[in-house]
Amino acid sequence: NIQAEYLIRVRELLPSGKPLHFWGIGHPSTFAFFVALGADSFDSAAYALFAEDGRYMTIEGTMYLKDLEEFPCDCPECSRYTPKEVKSMPQEEIMRFLARHNLHVCVREIKKVREAIRGGWLWELVQMRARYHPKLLEALIFTFKHFKDELEKREPFSKKSGLFYSGEETKERPEVYRAKKMLRRVIKVKRFFSTVLYDQVPIGLRYTYPFGQTHVPGEAEPEEEPTDEELISHILQYQFGPEAVNAFENPIVIRSKSTGMPRQVFDGEERVGMIRHYDGMFVPSLEGARKLVRVLPYPRSRVVIKRRFAETVARGTTVFTHFIEDIDPEIRPYQEVIAVDDSDSVLAVGKTILSGLEVEEFENHPFMKVRHHVLPRESETN
Amino acid sequence: NIQAEYLIRVRELLPSGKPLHFWGIGHPSTFAFFVALGADSFDSAAYALFAEDGRYMTIEGTMYLKDLEEFPCDCPECSRYTPKEVKSMPQEEIMRFLARHNLHVCVREIKKVREAIRGGWLWELVQMRARYHPKLLEALIFTFKHFKDELEKREPFSKKSGLFYSGEETKERPEVYRAKKMLRRVIKVKRFFSTVLYDQVPIGLRYTYPFGQTHVPGEAEPEEEPTDEELISHILQYQFGPEAVNAFENPIVIRSKSTGMPRQVFDGEERVGMIRHYDGMFVPSLEGARKLVRVLPYPRSRVVIKRRFAETVARGTTVFTHFIEDIDPEIRPYQEVIAVDDSDSVLAVGKTILSGLEVEEFENHPFMKVRHHVLPRESETN
Incomplete structure (x- = not known):
């Protein structure tokens, strides 16, 4: 709970664009959770410390090598040996085997977290992983209850x-x-x-x-x-x-x-x-957007483009954060929004990549992918 | 739900000693669940059918190869290639790659289920896997509610x-x-x-x-x-x-x-x-068992040994099902019980391997591991 709370508070203080390195997070079962809260990278000696202690990590729980009859894993280490063979190795080799296996588990989980982010199922993964241990589930419930607004x-x-x-x-x-x-x-x-x-x-x-x-x-x-x-x-x-x-x-x-x-x-x-x-x-459509802008109170659902970028947006360029004059702070990532100029004329419609609140935090980052725009592209006029 | 109900009903009809092959169970995320309900083996063409459809199985959910940017897996297939490389292969090789990967996922999960049985955390694994899809969670809830007694x-x-x-x-x-x-x-x-x-x-x-x-x-x-x-x-x-x-x-x-x-x-x-x-x-201890037998109504907590096996049990042999004359049907696996002869004299104390109810279903199976026994072992008398 304390780790989760600190992480969220630090994340709130940092601009979104800055990566957050979370030191000392050990078990790969917790990676998805901490990534969901805003961590970007981890390091930890846990994989090696666990290995020294004879412990074999899996994402469903940690076991002792001595208790294993077969490896429920396909990593290059585990594919090469049986538990019986590993147990008969010299102590140092056993530790090296376990450290390598444990590190494979960590890397595999990081890849899975990235796939979950790309696929939009990160919270699903976090909820699955929370079943690794009731303490993790407790931390998740605590976080959802106390940091609703930050997460939203x-x-x-x-x-x-x-x-x-x-x-x-x-x-x-x-x-x-x-x-x-x-x-x-x-x-x-x-x-x-x-x-x-x-x-x-x-x-x-x-x-x-x-x-x-x-x-x-x-x-x-x-x-x-x-x-x-x-x-x-x-x-x-x-x-x-x-x-x-x-x-x-x-x-x-x-x-x-x-x-x-x-x-x-x-x-x-x-x-x-x-x-x-x-x-x-x-x-x-553009016509739909014009009709919407007419009835929506300013700046609802709008991305107001600075005068000097208005034409480039009207021609279909991706909207970057530094193009933006004003914005509806309620806008969220992957939302349909309307780009307008400073006299509230529609320039383009499209989908956001960041939150409205994040515009200030990113200096020069793609903010909105344009779907329809009011002027032909440069290339089309030439 | 229907699959779970049928499986439990069939399992109830079959003697415990008989293996139950459950045909057509496809996704490895469901293996732990069906094993917990009594299935012993599976077969399914799902791994190949999924492969034909371009689908890449993981225990957290099935993805399309086309959507993958990296493989969150260490199986020998996935260690060899990147998704980009696989996508550029001829259609037939893609299918072969996916089928092999999918089969690896299935085998890995079977190994994990076996480890969970040995480690006593099979229901924990089932509950984790139930987060794979709400339908599976629904089937688990349904099964717990309707088959409490059968499972217990x-x-x-x-x-x-x-x-x-x-x-x-x-x-x-x-x-x-x-x-x-x-x-x-x-x-x-x-x-x-x-x-x-x-x-x-x-x-x-x-x-x-x-x-x-x-x-x-x-x-x-x-x-x-x-x-x-x-x-x-x-x-x-x-x-x-x-x-x-x-x-x-x-x-x-x-x-x-x-x-x-x-x-x-x-x-x-x-x-x-x-x-x-x-x-x-x-x-x-043996003395503790004697004092308990004196106050416990017959046949509570007792394994009553047939006369002709009484001495061998008193000398510390594992109790097999065919040694047993009578038994407390409330006995469960991994419970401390007392082996007595037909005049209710204590022969041994130890831990069960099966349920009291299962004695009739197994013809010749270890039933109780003896911890203390009243006579010295054969070898000790020679």
Whole structure:
């Protein structure tokens, strides 16, 4: 608990762009947890100290070499020998064998953590690893309860992988905490569905992250299907706030002919965006973005671009942190946002990479990947 | 759920001695679960089918090769190549690579399951693996709730490893279910300590399995220390039933000088047994066993040996199932029991390997390892 608390506090003090080296973290089962809290690198003599003590690390728990009848591992060391063979080696060679094996376990886990980050399932990995020992689970529960806001700030707004329930602590996950908070922006709802993690959810959000991607043991899919009106109204409010419901006059959803899933969104004759298949988020077209900007209070959902970078963004360049004049601090990574110039004209729409709060912390870092932009690319004009 | 239910029902129909081959179980994340329910072997084409589909198995979840930037694995295949290299291979070689890797994951998991059985942490492994997917967690919860009695019957009475809490389903574990049931045998208790899993536990059981070996996030050790009288009274009643409290007239506990932990148990001048350090169980001496047999209703805690095997057991031979005339059906594996002849004279004391119920199912299998016996060994008389 103390390690977790210190780590979070130090991470809060440091700019996001600065790597944080966490010294002395020993067991690889804890790597995922500390990475999720903001650590970037580790070092520890644990692999060697454990080896000196005759201990064989595995991610499910540490065993003594003397108790092992077979190696539940494929590392180059373990592939070469049987436990019986290792036990008959001179003491020094045994230690060298164990140290190498233990180090392999650490490196393998670091690779797994990186894959989990790339795949959007880091908290799932942390929750699995927390079953390594109740103390680790205790630290995780403590962290979720006491650092909700700190964790929420850097947590992606949408992910490509599901949100898996794995115990009571799931209710305290930063994604769940945020989702419940943001549900309060969705008003005048007539139909809901019941969930374990989020309580009552407006029916129009049944496909939207995290509601539609959450898997809880024994929980069934909602039975009712949202109408077009419910879909658009609830998704827009959830993503952009209650004012967004006024953006479109006569919205219609075109559903996929093969799957029946909502796809294109029109406002009368005009295509204003689409509902993305994997996370049920509304991805506005340029016209959709213009209509949204008209109704959303400044600076909601906006990335305001400095005058001298406005044209380059309008031509489709990735938005870097130093292009940014002003920003909605509520913006989170992987969120659909609208780049505007200083007179609130739409330049581009796209997806963020960082939190709005992190703009100040990174001097020169990609912030937003542009999807649609109002001017042709340089290359296209030449 | 259906697979789990069928497996348990079939296992119930089959004698314990017969291996159960479970066909078509594909993902290695489920192996530990199905082994815990009674499966002995598996086969499945899943490793190859997944490979055909471009899927790379890991115990934490299945990924697509195309999404991988590095292999979080040390198997001989993954040690040889990078994902980039594999992706550039001809389709057939990619499939062969994936099939071999997937098979390695399966074999590694089987080895881990075997280590977990040997180490007494199979349910811990099952609970970790259940975090692979909420459906698996759902099946585990379902199984614990509906097959408590079936699972309890074959569950060891004591283990060398701790009992780790890893989510609400822990409350339904067979060890917890049994411990709560057996606590009812402990009567006239004045002091208790509070626990999450077992509610109120008599203070004398604070070192005894599973109470003293249970780790729950945030749960502290009990503050009070049991008196000698509480230790002996509560442990004896827990292990042998309420009548056992009358076995000894004037019991005293000798504590370790270095650790203060209870060790030898005397009744007046006579050594009647000891309290085992790792599980806090009472291990009777021959004299202790004689005093216990006098007060315990027949056939409680007894293994009654057929007349023609009485001498061999009295001389210290392992008790095989076909030596047994009668038995307490409540006996469980790894429990301290008393071997008696058909006139209820003590022959030996020792630890069981199987359940009392399983005696009929195994024709010729070791049942009880003898610790103390009343006659010298054959070799000692020659």
